Amino acid sequence: MNERFDDLMFRHLTGGLRADEKEQLASMLDEDPAARRELVQFVQEQTDLMECVAVKCAMPAKR
């Protein structure tokens, strides 16, 4: 994960990318298999975090 990709992905998932940035992200994905893997992992992690926060995942587990 690098900072620029992380930045683009976060803003993509929150609907905050400009048109030129969308084209830039699309080019990165088209050209680089590692970027495609990173995209899938990033979105899955964010989905996990959404679920975690929704169920108060950060609270201590009941034993």
Place this chain on the structure above:
Amino acid sequence: MQRGMMFARRTMTPAEKQQRDRVVCEAFACRHALLAYAWALLGDYARAEDVVQSAFLVVMDKYADYREGTSMLAWCRSIVRLKVYEALRERNRLVATEDSLLHDAVSFAFDEAQETEQTAARMERLERLRECMLKLTPRLRSLLEASLQPGASYAQIGRAAGMSVEAVRKGLYRVRAALRDCVNKRLEAGL
């Protein structure tokens, strides 16, 4: 006879019910992957949840179209993709070129990663994530949680937290990288 009754659905046989339940159950195991996929296409988590929910209604209705032995995830993704385009058309009649390019690239990325994570493995990963989140400082945890709110932006988070946009961006990058590292280490160590 009322006109509507002529089109009443015939009763399902027990075998059909069994098949439907099996398909729906298998499809539901893909829910997380489908939600991630829809979110990546739409750039809006709430709309992605709506799309996945409507896709499951299609799965329940079209369960007989699923071919045994083929990828359930791929079949469900094709339904989600159609629902995503329906949702986009409802909002904008024309999809901008850059959106179309990005959708194609995102779809290709997910098509390459076809594997479905087993539910038990996913639960394990969520548990490790929960533990790793507990290790974050309250400030970092609240920064992360703020980033998961609907319509979150660096500027909005920064205003609420008294931080610059750049500090928020760097902080979120670091906390996400730290969480990934923490989860991976715990999974590798079998903790």
